Amino acid sequence: MEMCRIVFSGSGGQGVVTASILLAEAAVLYESLNAVQSQSYGPEARGGSTRSDVIISDSNINYPKVIQPNVLVSLTQQAYDKFYPIIRPGGLLITDTRFVKIRSKVDAQHQELPMYQTVMDKIGKPIVFNICMLGAVIALTDIVKTESVIKVLESRIPSNFLEINQNALTLGIQLAEVIKR
Amino acid sequence: MSDNIKFLQGNEACVEGALYAGLEFFAGYPITPSTEIAELLAYRLPQRGGRFIQMEDEIASMCAIIGASLTGRKVMTATSGPGFSLMQEALGYAIMAEIPCVIVNVQRGGPSTGIPTHVSQGDVNQARWGTHGDHAVVTLTASNHQDVFAMTVEAFNIAETYRTPVILLFDEVVGHMREQLVVPQEGELALVERLRTAVKAGVDYHPYLPREDGRLPMSDFGGIHRYNVTGLFHDMWGFPSDKPQVVHDLIRHLVDKINNNVNQITKYKSYYLDDAEFILISYGASARSALHLVEYLRPRGERIGLLELQTLWPFPDYLVREKCGHAKYVIVVEMNMGQILQEVRRVMDQPQKVFLANRIDGVFITPMDIRNIMRVVQGKGV
Numbered sequence: 286m287e288m289c290r291i292v293f294s295g296s297g298g299q300g301v302v303t304a305s306i307l308l309a310e311a312a313v314l315y316e317s318l319n320a321v322q323s324q325s326y327g328p329e330a331r332g333g334s335t336r337s338d339v340i341i342s343d344s345n346i347n348y349p350k351v352i353q354p355n356v357l358v359s360l361t362q363q364a365y366d367k368f369y370p371i372i373r374p375g376g377l378l379i380t381d382t383r384f385v386k387i388r389s390k391v392d393a394q395h396q397e398l399p400m401y402q403t404v405m406d407k408i409g410k411p412i413v414f415n416i417c418m419l420g421a422v423i424a425l426t427d428i429v430k431t432e433s434v435i436k437v438l439e440s441r442i443p444s445n446f447l448e449i450n451q452n453a454l455t456l457g458i459q460l461a462e463v464i465k466r
Numbered sequence: 467m468s469d470n471i472k473f474l475q476g477n478e479a480c481v482e483g484a485l486y487a488g489l490e491f492f493a494g495y496p497i498t499p500s501t502e503i504a505e506l507l508a509y510r511l512p513q514r515g516g517r518f519i520q521m522e523d524e525i526a527s528m529c530a531i532i533g534a535s536l537t538g539r540k541v542m543t544a545t546s547g548p549g550f551s552l553m554q555e556a557l558g559y560a561i562m563a564e565i566p567c568v569i570v571n572v573q574r575g576g577p578s579t580g581i582p583t584h585v586s587q588g589d590v591n592q593a594r595w596g597t598h599g600d601h602a603v604v605t606l607t608a609s610n611h612q613d614v615f616a617m618t619v620e621a622f623n624i625a626e627t628y629r630t631p632v633i634l635l636f637d638e639v640v641g642h643m644r645e646q647l648v649v650p651q652e653g654e655l656a657l658v659e660r661l662r663t664a665v666k667a668g669v670d671y672h673p674y675l676p677r678e679d680g681r682l683p684m685s686d687f688g689g690i691h692r693y694n695v696t697g698l699f700h701d702m703w704g705f706p707s708d709k710p711q712v713v714h715d716l717i718r719h720l721v722d723k724i725n726n727n728v729n730q731i732t733k734y735k736s737y738y739l740d741d742a743e744f745i746l747i748s749y750g751a752s753a754r755s756a757l758h759l760v761e762y763l764r765p766r767g768e769r770i771g772l773l774e775l776q777t778l779w780p781f782p783d784y785l786v787r788e789k790c791g792h793a794k795y796v797i798v799v800e801m802n803m804g805q806i807l808q809e810v811r812r813v814m815d816q817p818q819k820v821f822l823a824n825r826i827d828g829v830f831i832t833p834m835d836i837r838n839i840m841r842v843v844q845g846k847g848v
Contacts, residue, residue, distance in 0.1 A: 306644060310473040313646045320473070323643040348758035348833055349643050 288342040289428050290351040294368050295360030297335045300415030305337035307437050312341045315433035321349040334364040341428055356426055360384055398460050404453055413453035420457020470649040476640040477502035479611040479647045483618030487657060490539040493519045493530035498582045499638040500572035503544035524549035528556035535565050538660060538686035540622055544570035547589055548579050557631055558597035559697045566625035570634040572641040575828050584828030585638040587750055590805040593633045594779050600717055602724035604731055605633040605779040609753040611647040623658040628723050629682055639751035639830050675702040680723050725780055732785055733776035742771030745790045747810055748799035749775040752831050756799045759833040783813040795843050796820045799836055
């Protein structure tokens with residue numbers, strides 16, 4: 286497989302870091318792939334734009350940061366403005382229609398998905414916005430299997446929250462599948 | 467999935483290694499970027515009958531682990547630059563009194579409180595010479611989580627073998643990034659346990675009389691023997707002495723027990739050194755960027771290799787000379803102003819062929835940063 290470099294960006298509290306860790310963990314624990322995750326620390330992780338880098342590969346990963354992502358996820362305008370220029374040509378850019386207005390066309394496949402709105406309409410709780418996004422990412426990239434992410438959710442999420450997380454994941458996958466068709 | 471495969475932070479890998487090695491007591495004062503070590507041990511140690519104490523500062527933390535070690539426990543503390551500065555006095559005490567302990571310094575940028583959440587490798591010389599007086603010290607480091615685990619186990623083994631403090635010098639990138647760790651099975655890595663004296667109660671016990679092999683059997687403090695422990699030069703009973711012979715013999719012993727075993731203590735990894743014209747020397751997180759560049763350039767015909775140092779102190783003079791003597795250029799890759807560079811230049815016959823690729827701005831050095839220095843060295847410009 287080709288090394289997949291993903292940057293998740295948004296604002297502190299949206300759960301982008303958590304979602305990125307769940308993805309990397311699914312790759313390592315259930316798909317026998319290598320993965321490295323690192324994130325911004327300090328003031329920029331609280332409030333301003335937060336960023337989490339994930340690299341997934343079947344070979345060794347040495348340099349752990351992402352310079353040019355194949356996949357860029359931006360869940361706020363600030364994060365989008367800051368990071369959209371770094372996307373790898375031909376890559377995949379995922380933004381949320383509620384939070385991000387597009388400045389200019391990028392040399393990449395750009396998917397604007399109503400993830401936040403769908404979560405609020407169908408589940409009503411914004412805390413699983415990140416898991417809906419994760420569902421869209423895995424469906425659009427096929428980087429890991431859905432079952433692997435579900436296994437991670439089962440091991441990480443308290444049982445009384447598991448169902449809404451699974452539902453949010455499904456919503457994200459469905460949003461992506463509409464596009465893929 | 468097997469239970470021994472984990473996906474975690476470098477700081478957590480250090481905790482796993484310490485518990486594997488038999489850590490029983492931790493005292494510390496949490497500080498970024500080492501906080502996760504204290505956080506996790508506060509949870510994990512009591513579960514297995516160990517003790518975790520959050521102390522009022524790093525001076526007290528260091529003193530607490532020294533005391534606990536004397537009673538026969540395997541001990542550790544964790545900190546970052548500012549806390550490591552505060553620990554220096556008691557670190558010297560542990561060296562002088564020959565008390566096994568492990569000190570983790572997850573480096574941030576300094577001096578002073580510096581740049582807490584960003585990466586640096588600026589404490590290399592502090593680890594060597596932070597405490598006063600002639601002494602020897604052991605310092606280990608690692609660039610990935612499997613090695614963080616292994617070096618942490620090794621740190622405990624060396625501490626027990628040589629009755630010495632061992633410093634684990636990690637950095638923010640390795641401490642905070644997450645990757646896979648396969649926890650070795652019990653018995654897979656050798657563990658060195660405390661060497662205790664066979665001298666019975668009521669029989670004269672000499673806590674500071676080395677055996678023929680240089681090792682000093684210990685007696686759990688507060689147990690069956692009464693003896694003295696001091697930071698002053700001391701005789702074989704541990705009582706202060708200013709006799710020239712005693713002073714001379716003790717400092718020789720403290721230095722020689724480490725420096726005469728440099729080959730046993732030296733850990734390293736080498737990549738493509740045999741035919742390398744360009745040799746990168748690196749350690750910790752920087753070695754990841756260096757290896758990335760090596761793996762990129764090798765298939766493109768560049769004769770480049772990497773020597774990754776895992777033991778920084780005692781500095782492996784002979785190893786560096788042997789592995790790098792034939793190279794046309796040697797580039798030391800580190801995130802400071804050239805602390806290991808100085809050592810490499812000191813040991814190489816031709817110091818003029820040794821160059822520095824560094825970053826000192828809190829940003830993790832990239833493979834491209836190193837590549838640019840290579841071009842300059844080759845006379846090709848940036």
